[in-house]
Amino acid sequence: MSRTDISIEGLVVRAGSRVILSLNRLAVAPGEVLGVVGPNGAGKTTLLRVCVGLRAPVAGRVTVLGQPVFAPPANRHGRRPARLNGGALTRLRQQIGYVPQELPGHSQMPLTVREVVAIGRTGIAGLLHPLRARDWDIVDQWIDRLGLNQLRDRPFSELSGGEQRKTVLARAMVQEPRLLLLDEPTAYLDPLWRRQIVATLDQLYDQTGMSVVLVSHDWELLPTCCRRVVLLADGRVQAEGAPHEILNRERLAALSP
Amino acid sequence: MDFRFWLPVLCAGALSGTSCALLGVYIVGMRIPSLAVCVAHAALAGAVGGALCGLTGPAMLAPALVAACAVALLLGHAEGRGVQIDANITIGVLFSLSMGLAFLGIGLLGRLGRPDNAVRNLLWGNVNFCRWSDVYFMLGVTAVLAIFVLLFRKELRAIMFSRQHALAAGIPVGLVWTVFLLLTSAALTVNFQTVGGLMIYSLITNPAIAAFQLTRGHGRTLWLAVLLGGLSSLGGFLLAAILDLPTGATIVIVSSALVGAAAWRRARRAHGGNA
Numbered sequence: 001m002s003r004t005d006i007s008i009e010g011l012v013v014r015a016g017s018r019v020i021l022s023l024n025r026l027a028v029a030p031g032e033v034l035g036v037v038g039p040n041g042a043g044k045t046t047l048l049r050v051c052v053g054l055r056a057p058v059a060g061r062v063t064v065l066g067q068p069v070f071a072p073p074a075n076r077h078g079r080r081p082a083r084l085n086g087g088a089l090t091r092l093r094q095q096i097g098y099v100p101q102e103l104p105g106h107s108q109m110p111l112t113v114r115e116v117v118a119i120g121r122t123g124i125a126g127l128l129h130p131l132r133a134r135d136w137d138i139v140d141q142w143i144d145r146l147g148l149n150q151l152r153d154r155p156f157s158e159l160s161g162g163e164q165r166k167t168v169l170a171r172a173m174v175q176e177p178r179l180l181l182l183d184e185p186t187a188y189l190d191p192l193w194r195r196q197i198v199a200t201l202d203q204l205y206d207q208t209g210m211s212v213v214l215v216s217h218d219w220e221l222l223p224t225c226c227r228r229v230v231l232l233a234d235g236r237v238q239a240e241g242a243p244h245e246i247l248n249r250e251r252l253a254a255l256s257p
Numbered sequence: 258m259d260f261r262f263w264l265p266v267l268c269a270g271a272l273s274g275t276s277c278a279l280l281g282v283y284i285v286g287m288r289i290p291s292l293a294v295c296v297a298h299a300a301l302a303g304a305v306g307g308a309l310c311g312l313t314g315p316a317m318l319a320p321a322l323v324a325a326c327a328v329a330l331l332l333g334h335a336e337g338r339g340v341q342i343d344a345n346i347t348i349g350v351l352f353s354l355s356m357g358l359a360f361l362g363i364g365l366l367g368r369l370g371r372p373d374n375a376v377r378n379l380l381w382g383n384v385n386f387c388r389w390s391d392v393y394f395m396l397g398v399t400a401v402l403a404i405f406v407l408l409f410r411k412e413l414r415a416i417m418f419s420r421q422h423a424l425a426a427g428i429p430v431g432l433v434w435t436v437f438l439l440l441t442s443a444a445l446t447v448n449f450q451t452v453g454g455l456m457i458y459s460l461i462t463n464p465a466i467a468a469f470q471l472t473r474g475h476g477r478t479l480w481l482a483v484l485l486g487g488l489s490s491l492g493g494f495l496l497a498a499i500l501d502l503p504t505g506a507t508i509v510i511v512s513s514a515l516v517g518a519a520a521w522r523r524a525r526r527a528h529g530g531n532a
Contacts, residue, residue: 052425086429094427104419108466109286110473111418119415123427128408155473156418168422175426 004063005030005179005211006051011060013046013235021046021235023060028179033205033212035243037219038232044215045101047232048181051213052098053089057081065178067092094123097172101183101215103164110155113148113167114139120174135174142170145207146200162193166200173204180204180212186221198223219247263498269387269395270490270508273452274460276399276444278486279406281465282479283437286417289344292332293461295352296442297449299328302355304450305362305376313375315390318446325442328355333438334431387451398447402440406479409433414475456505460486463512470519485515 006028013021021043028034036044049055050062053069058080062070067088070081084092097120121135131139143152146166151159156167165185172180185201186194198221205212205225214226222229222243229246231239239246277293284292303324307317328351332344359376366373406413412433415423423430448457468482493508500507 054421054424086431090427090429092427093425096425098425100421100425102421104422108288108469109282109417109475109478110469111414112474115414115475116418118411119418119422119428120426122411122415122423123429125411127412127429127433131411153473171422171426 003030004028005032005065006213007061007063008050009061011050011057011062013043013050013055013057019235021050021057023047023237026230026237028211028213030211031209032228033214033223033226035219035222035226035229036213036215036232037217037222037229037247038238039217041234042217042232043235044217044232045183046235048098048183048213048215051181052093052096053083056083065092065095090123094175095178097175097177097180099168099172099180099182099185101187103161103168103188104156110157112153113156113159114143114152116156116167117143117148117170117174120171124175138174138176139170142173146170146173160193162189162196165189165193165197169197169200178210180210182212182214184216184218185214186216186218194218194221201225222247265387265389265392266504267491267494268392269451270494270504271487272392272395272399273448273456274464274486274488274490274508275483276395276402276486277448277457277460278464278468278482279399279402279479280441280444281461281463281486282468282482283413283417284441285462285465285469289332289348290458290462291345291348291352292329292441293445294454294458295332295348295355296325296329297445297454297457298352298355298359300325300442300446300449301376302358302362305359305366308366308371308373308376309362309369317375318394318450321450322443322446324355325446326439329438329442330435333434391447391451394447395451398440398444402444405436405440409436410475410479413437453505456508459509459512460489463516464489467512467515467519470516470523485512489515 004027006026008023008026011021011023012019036047038044046055050057051064051069057070060070060081061068061072067084069084069089069092073079073082083089118131118135118139121131121139125131125135143149146169148163148166148170151163156164159167169185186197189197201214201223202225205223214222216222227242229241229243230237231246280293284290300321304317304321306324307320312320332347332351363373363376366376412428415426415428416430416434420430445457464482464485467485468478472478472481489512490508493511494504496502496511497504497507
């Protein structure tokens with residue numbers, strides 16, 4: 001049996017009576033960078049949220065880093081897949097660098113960039129344990145590696161969109177994750193910043209070699225380390241393969257509303 | 258001035274200022290300042306319910322606390338569980354419901370021929386009437402709250418930034434958030450019966466907002482807010498004593514003036530007038 005970082009079988013996610021994601025089989029091998037592309041409402045974000053246990057499916061098995069995030073019910077009376085218990089799920093999330101699409105914009109508190117990045121070490125340090133010198137060293141290293149040194153004491157809310165994206169990416173990287181899940185990391189950015197973020201992702205992959213699932217509707221700007229793409233539309237896989245085989249204008253134009 | 262009379266008032270004001278400011282940093286940080294007033298008025302509805310059941314004096318604190326905790330947990334955990342209503346709108350619904358239930362209860366007390374002075378005092382709360390027993394209650398709750406914030410400050414910082422990012426980072430958000438809401442309920446219930454809703458709202462919102470204008474970083478903001486909360490209470494009290502004015506009103510005015518001064522200073526800094 002081959003080892004996979006993500007393994008999904010027979011997944012069905014509903015919103016009310018509507019099926020928003022239906023995947024027969026999807027696997028991500030260790031060290032692989034998988035691009036998930038498709039139009040808005042294709043089910044890309046839902047896929048990532050299911051992988052970290054933030055969205056429950058109505059059917060299917062989802063295994064991440066060897067842990068059954070969702071597994072078919074043990075007895076025939078159970079109708080929905082059983083979610084991994086709270087403590088185990090929390091520990092699993094500490095090994096996954098999940099970066100949601102929405103940038104946190106609602107906090108009034110002037111948290112500095114360094115404090116925001118340190119959030120990534122908070123779960124790992126554990127309850128009742130303050131962040132140790134090693135945690136802060138890791139935070140400072142990633143601030144440096146992502147070119148945020150000049151901004152480390154600036155309030156997060158005063159940064160540009162691109163700088164905020166880099167900060168939340170650093171927040172995920174300080175977890176030293178085995179798996180990185182990125183939801184639209186270039187959303188709402190101008191072309192210059194989009195290229196810079198994509199270059200940063202390539203650089204990160206070169207340095208770490210970790211598995212990455214990258215969700216994007218920006219199919220023209222995928223990092224070069226992404227060698228396999230899944231094209232989603234209406235919650236179903238439309239095509240799968242190498243980016244140059246899958247992503248052609250005709251196919252994507254056909255999917256546009 | 259009768260020092261023996263005013264000393265507990267002074268202590269209650271300072272404790273109220275510091276505990277509310279501590280809560281305010283998180284509640285205002287998450288843009289839900291109305292949560293405080295909503296929870297406080299749920300406590301009032303609970304106390305009225307207790308009075309209807311024949312409870313009197315400090316015993317009314319128990320149903321008040323239960324009601325406050327119930328509303329705080331409902332507000333804190335409704336979001337993300339299929340409830341498609343903005344938190345501030347849910348607060349509006351629950352606030353009006355709490356007030357409605359409280360006034361209904363007060364009306365029923367009158368109809369049953371029972372005295373309603375105790376609950377009316379709760380409704381308007383007056384710092385000038387507090388005694389040492391109230392101060393001890395406030396001191397206990399403030400101490401527990403301060404210890405909790407000290408022990409869980411890194412988790413609270415993450416939750417305040419974004420609950421989604423905190424969950425993603427493997428932080429047990431549900432546990433920490435629930436304990437925070439329960440302590441918030443306890444602090445607000447005790448403060449409400451002593452200082453009243455208006456002062457609570459002012460002391461939750463104003464010191465935190467003023468601190469957000471003046472500094473950056475979690476720890477510094479927390480300390481500054483607590484300092485400004487205490488300063489608002491003591492400053493307002495002294496002003497009231499010197500000018501013979503109502504204490505609650507002067508505390509609210511002093512804390513509002515601090516916000517104005519902080520906003521002015523920040524605006525000056527932003528325009529390069531005073532770095």
